Amino acid sequence: MAFALLEHTHSLGALARVLAMTTSEQPATLRERKKQRTRRALADTAVTLFGERGFDGTPLDALLEQVEVSRRTFFRNYRSKEDVALTAVKQLWSAYLQALDSTVKAGPLADVLLSAMLATLERMDDDWYRRFPPTLRLIADSPALDGHSLRHCHEVQAEIAHRLDGPNPFELRLLIEFFVAAWHSALDAWLPDCRPGELPDLVRESCASMRSALALEA
Template identity: 80%
Template sequence: MTAAEQPATLRERKKLRTRQALIDTAVTLFGERGFDNTPLDALLEQVEVSRRTFFRNFQSKEDVALAAVKQLWDVYLEVLDGTTKAGPLADVFLDAMLTTLERMDADWYRRFPRTLRLVADSPALDGHTLRHCAEVQAEIVRRLDRPDERELRLLIEFFVAAWRRALDEWLPDCPPGELPTLLRHTCAAMDTALRLEA
């Protein structure tokens, strides 16, 4: 978040700091103890907030753990809405994600890989992530509102598969500058992959 985007009032800034403290502490605490083994009360105790304050910011323990994932897709939908839809739609999807990654700050790049590792270690988080991914895909279909819905849904699935492949290659070391490059490579490989011979 840039200085221009900072909330104007003291109350809003305090709320933002509390929300950020919950996100950062959740990723650290769940990473140390395991998501499934850490009760919500342990997080609230660490940050020194009430349940009421927590639920004003997040819907669930899963929601705070996946804040980096949800931030990414919220920004992606915003970027996609503002993108000129011309040329191959696959390129539009790729360009929107590349723009989204440019907008992510250093804190996000620090939290995101840790979040992905939490997801890999927790069936509950994995299920929550899959559900959120399906909701985002449905939202893209709704916003584009095209007659060729079957082909559109297939294209979105292909793009998500390329994104996941790029993340798999990125995760061991997670250098921020390499994720866009890996995504370009996996998207470029999709056409060849669809033409592989038996």
């Protein structure tokens, strides 16, 4: 139990650290700017390299050679090959948790979840929108990466539930599951063309359809 809690806390800390890469603000010190450039180079190269050669068949050393960094430098920035491959996904959910904290908690919780996602998508920069679609394709093509992504998703869902702290934990869990399913449906509709401006509208449509879908009759 203690190990699981430590791992969960470490993962959420990593979420916060990657969030800075989604904004245009420059870190205050030269050392921080250099670290940000290294993280970005690793993330960009990982998506390109794994997309060309396949995630499962590409060793970590191939990425390190491309970016010209040591293993020590890599592990100061990322925990694993899976971690760097999922940078765009973790950026999204890190930003989402921050947006959720800033969203007014009034009215239907489904609307609160949607408002936080729309605020998150508005915050993401062009670099993220460029890297996110190939990241999703990497996940779809790699069982190992898919498993890592699912584990991360469960961690985030637990954190969302903790932040909302609804009166009925079972119903809250179901609502979050439905919201995540609606998000994935929106991504499925978005992926063929991947136009950044279309994703918020697709998320709105998907969440609206979620409500009517629950009322479907046989």
